[in-house]
Amino acid sequence: MLKSSSLLFLLSLTWLATACYYDVEEELYPTLECLTDNVNYSEEVLSIITTNCYSCHNAASNFGNITLEGYAALKVQVDNGKLLKVIRHEAGVSPMPKNQPQMVACDIAKIEAWVAAGAPNN
Template sequence: MTVHSRLFLLLLLLSGCYYDVEEELYPSLECQVENVTYTGTILPLIRDNCYTCHDKTSNFGNVTLEGYDNLKIYVDNGRLLGAIKHEPGFSPMPQNRAPLLECEIQKIEEWIRQGAPDN
């Protein structure tokens, strides 16, 4: 075996040796629902996913989710959760777009569980 071949094999073996911290490579994928607020969490989700069709100007389906008081109507009657969770008897939302991520739905559910405060 030539020197070049040995050196190549040594480098090949050494290149496969490394140590990574698993937590750094694969951070926790748990959904963080602590400290969910209307202003900091819910409003951005609703604005980014719903206002295209359900702001005060568009008002598709005669549904306006812009503003806390308007959103609260659909929280209280169950239509918001029914729609975003694609439950039977509800129009699945957002329409013609990817559904909300499970973590986003969990954040909305937690906010509702807290009484849907205007915070």
């Protein structure tokens, strides 16, 4: 009798620990850490694009005849709809960053929020 109730106790502890672990890793963490309010160009967007895209798309490298250097150049790709399509790996465009995994979800979410806000030059 004692044995089986302690086993049950241990099992429920394990279940609780597992449940908390998955809450933190898969649901709570990204929501708490990825802030998409008032995303600005000058710090957040510029830094994401510089890190992930400038190696091929600054004014000098200009791969595929596309530069993303500077607000005006990036805005062209916002307005023609390609920026979001390439980073979301949607059909009909070449997925970016080329030959690399998709950018981390939070970076994509920030760019999406910035575009949804009208892609301000702030």
